[in-house]
Amino acid sequence: MRTLREAKLTPASVRNTATFREAADALCEAGVSALAVLGEDERVLGLFTDDDLVAGLFPRYLKELRHTAFAEDMDDVLADRVARVSPEPVTRHMRAPVTVEVDASATHAAERFLHVPWGAIAVVERGRFVGMLTEVALARSLLDPLLHS
Numbered sequence: 001m002r003t004l005r006e007a008k009l010t011p012a013s014v015r016n017t018a019t020f021r022e023a024a025d026a027l028c029e030a031g032v033s034a035l036a037v038l039g040e041d042e043r044v045l046g047l048f049t050d051d052d053l054v055a056g057l058f059p060r061y062l063k064e065l066r067h068t069a070f071a072e073d074m075d076d077v078l079a080d081r082v083a084r085v086s087p088e089p090v091t092r093h094m095r096a097p098v099t100v101e102v103d104a105s106a107t108h109a110a111e112r113f114l115h116v117p118w119g120a121i122a123v124v125e126r127g128r129f130v131g132m133l134t135e136v137a138l139a140r141s142l143l144d145p146l147l148h149s
Helices: 020-030 050-057 060-064 075-085 106-113 135-147
Strands: 013-015 034-038 044-049 099-101 120-125 128-134
Touching (some): 013 020, 034 128, 050 075
Parallel strands (some): 013 034
Antiparallel strands (some): 034 044, 120 128
């Protein structure tokens, strides 16, 4: 593989006008760990990751607990949280974009993955979104030529 143009990219994105719920649905539907949040000009404004999804759905205090055995039934609390967060703009939950140019090498993409805790980064061409590259897709594009030679 010479550049990321040869890798399988996933078209996982939402507009910056999307709600948290719409971004959550898109993320789950795409089956990747992050999707791009795009402006009108197709530029990546941020990423919405599976971590952002979980942080939005669950009360923040759960992160501080060592166990939740004492909280046997939190269904009402979670339902209320989901109802409150669903209509919020995705831009309140996104993080800074992590991108790589479509003409970059696999080595450069691998280095980017080493610095993020999720498994997908946005691939851009002159700043405009092309698709999401997953760690699995990158590995596959490197392994396939070896397996089929």
